[in-house]
Amino acid sequence: xxxxxxxxxxxxxxxxxxxxxxxxxxxxxxxxxxxxxxxxxxxxxxxxxxxxxxxxxxxxxxxxxxxxxxxxxxxxxxxxxxxxxxxxxxxxxxxxxxxxxxxxxxxxxxxxxxxxxxxxxxxxxxxxxxxxxxxxxxxxxxxxxxxxxxxxxxxxxxxxxxxxxxxxxxxxxxxxxxxxxxxxxxxxxxxxx
Numbered sequence: 001x002x003x004x005x006x007x008x009x010x011x012x013x014x015x016x017x018x019x020x021x022x023x024x025x026x027x028x029x030x031x032x033x034x035x036x037x038x039x040x041x042x043x044x045x046x047x048x049x050x051x052x053x054x055x056x057x058x059x060x061x062x063x064x065x066x067x068x069x070x071x072x073x074x075x076x077x078x079x080x081x082x083x084x085x086x087x088x089x090x091x092x093x094x095x096x097x098x099x100x101x102x103x104x105x106x107x108x109x110x111x112x113x114x115x116x117x118x119x120x121x122x123x124x125x126x127x128x129x130x131x132x133x134x135x136x137x138x139x140x141x142x143x144x145x146x147x148x149x150x151x152x153x154x155x156x157x158x159x160x161x162x163x164x165x166x167x168x169x170x171x172x173x174x175x176x177x178x179x180x181x182x183x184x185x186x187x188x189x190x191x192x193x
Contacts, residue, residue, distance in 0.1 A: 023074050024051050027060050029141060030071035034060075036143065037083035037132035042067040046083065057096065068092075079143065081132045087124035088153065094121055109183065116155065116182035123182055127153045152186040162186070 025033075030050035038046045047063025050071030060071065069083040084092060091112065098108045115121035129151040134143035157176060159166040164176045164186060171191035178184050 024053055024055055025072075025074065025141075031061050031069075033079075033143060034069035034071040034081045034083070036134075036146065037081040037130045037148065038067050038069050039083070039130065042083075047086070079134055079136050082129060083132070084129040085124070085127045088127045088129065090122050091116075091124075109181075113182045123155050124153070125155065129153065129185075147190075147192060149190065150188040152188075154184055154186065155182050156180060157184040157186075 027050065031048050034048045034050060035043050035046060042065050045063055045065035046061075046067040046069050047059065048061040048069045048071060049057060050060040051074055052058045055074065063086075066086050067083055068086055068089055070081055072079050072081050094112055094115070095108055098111055103111065112121060116123045131149050131151065132146065133148075134146040136142075137144055154162070154176075158179045159176055162176055164174055166176050166179045168187075169175045171189050174186050174188050176184060177187050
């Protein structure tokens with residue numbers, strides 16, 4: 001009886017893994033769409049992180065320039081990729097690590113804030129992140145309605161130190177989010193066409 005239960009459990013596990021693997025897009029598609037977030041000057045030679053057939057976070061393409069791109073997370077419904085300057089990689093990797101441990105957004109924020117202040121986690125004095133969104137065409141897998149927004153990290157910047165508002169502004173106008181923290185950043189959200 002135990003052997004039957006074990007085999008049944010193993011069979012269900014393998015089926016679940018097979019279904020999970022089917023939801024992860026090909027490596028080529030992940031690289032192609034991740035690079036859509038990278039500024040044109042850096043597309044050639046950008047490093048790309050994404051997901052293997054079983055959904056593990058892996059390096060899909062090594063890079064040789066200053067940009068790192070993130071493929072769409074297949075567990076998320078809405079399509080989104082991102083790209084950032086390599087100096088942000090330790091900060092981003094720490095966030096992914098804490099998220100994998102089940103930490104909430106606020107816990108991740110607080111832990112990284114503490115680690116940046118103590119010097120344990122290196123945060124560059126300025127760096128860029130680009131977030132690319134769109135809608136995946138179910139038939140062609142092409143991305144429709146592409147849109148990019150920009151984030152410029154300037155740790156501990158404030159409205160006073162930058163002259164920027166600290167509340168959201170109309171599309172196309174800059175404002176500073178999380179002012180006075182390690183995660184202070186200028187948001188630029190272009191108007192949608």
